[in-house]
Amino acid sequence: MPEYSVRVDSALHELRVEAHFTVPVRTIAARSRDAHRHISNVRDCATGKRIRTRGRRMLLPQNGLRCITYRVDLRQAAAADRRNNTLSPANVVVSPSVWMWRPAIGQGSHIHVQFILEGETLVSVPWQPVPGVDNAYRLTASPENAQGVAVFGRFTYVESDIPGARLRIALLQPRSEIDDAAIAAIASWVSDAASNVTLAYGRFPNPSLQVVVLPVGGHSWSDSPVPFGRVIRDGGESVELFVDERRAIDEYYDDWTATHEFSHLMLPYIRSSNRWISEGFAQYYQNVLLARSGAYSELQAWQKLYEGFERGRKSRPDLSPNRAAARGTRDATMKVYWTGAAIALIADVELRRRSNGNESLDDVLSRLQECCLPSARTWSGQELFAKLDTLIEVPLFMPLYRRHANKTGFPDLRGLIGRLGLAVDDDIVALQRNAELARIRHAITGQKPNSWVLLKPLLDTGQPRGQARHNHVPTQSRDRCSTDQ
Ligand SMILES: [Zn+2]
16 A cells, blocks of 8 residues: 655645555656646655656656655645635645646555644645544545645634535635634535535435635625535545635525535536536436425425526527537537436436335435445446436336437426426416325425434334434535536
8 A cells, every 4th residue: 555645834835745655666647737847856765866757757667666755846836726816825725636646546445645734734635534543544546637626724624514424624714814703604504505415315425525615705706605616526525615705604505506516426426428417416406405405495496497497498409418518519508407407307206206205316316325425436327327227126217318318409398397286387487286296396395304314314224213323413513517507
């Protein structure tokens, strides 16, 4: 197992890295093409000999080596990352892709990384903490992304337990002052937004998630309280939330971005050519979960879903979902997001209808989490749908894939919308109480009290009350998504 130590000085000038390998390694590389700009003093620590780099690779001796040291100009690397533009110099965001030079990691193996921090310096990384050892992490195989986020310096670090998970929240310091009460309120909001996802199947899908909150107040693009969010899956899963820290906390609660991002974690990383599935499911759940939490009324949720389906239907009807998701396709964002949401709705209603309400998309995704999440690799859409079909008795997902993935136009929802009891007049939705599938409609978007999450595992396993296994009581307090969805 490779052992790394990473020394960080309190002025955040540089990283000093030393790595030991149990067997000689012949290939060491960084993820980012820019990594070579920031590295210096690369040496074989056994012989003291200099090692050169070319592009993203180190030029190692033919027999390999068992130990290297190198330095990374942290200031320079931070200056090249635009995420630092709105931050106080007391903390810096630098992707591991520009400083973590390492051998490939096989499935099932890992690299042990120990940070050595001076003074009040903290670190936040997507990797899994080593239990009982301060500032030590396990880096495992994962999908790759050069945007992965590491933070060094002085910022607020909060651990928040929600059912099924510990959130490791880094709230970064903006250039302007922000008071402790505001920081605490933002941390609670993060925790509440993540808790919305537990309203799907009683627990959060990733037991130990890095969340990084980047204040961007006053920046030209921050015209909403949460102007941008994304999930990054590199070395583990991270959720980045860009917030306008000048806004009142109530406005955060009216914003769907965080719930959307956290919803993404109910699926593994889907390759971008099938991203209508990942975006669509997040889009569907964002609205459903906000209704279950009480942030939206049922009517509001269905109005938003209806309007979204309409935007999707009108967006590039000449394209199939797979074609719309292909790199370089223009003006197809609504198509990508809402086709997948339509298919999630179709699947959810069908699962509920044919089981007489005993099975839902929530249950299938719960089984997916049990078997396969968080996942260390990238999945294709077909792989995911085939897997989901193994988790139910009668296939549903692959037939939907075959019917829609490569077909132009938009899934025809008119019949379904009528049977769910959504009466639409001039694009305004009304809910009909006596519709054929009104019960299913209510089961999807009806509000769930907080106690539901605590009871859910008991209901599933038939355990007596008071023996919930997965749950902790809250103690406190590159999927990209930013358009009008
Ligand atoms: Zn998204």
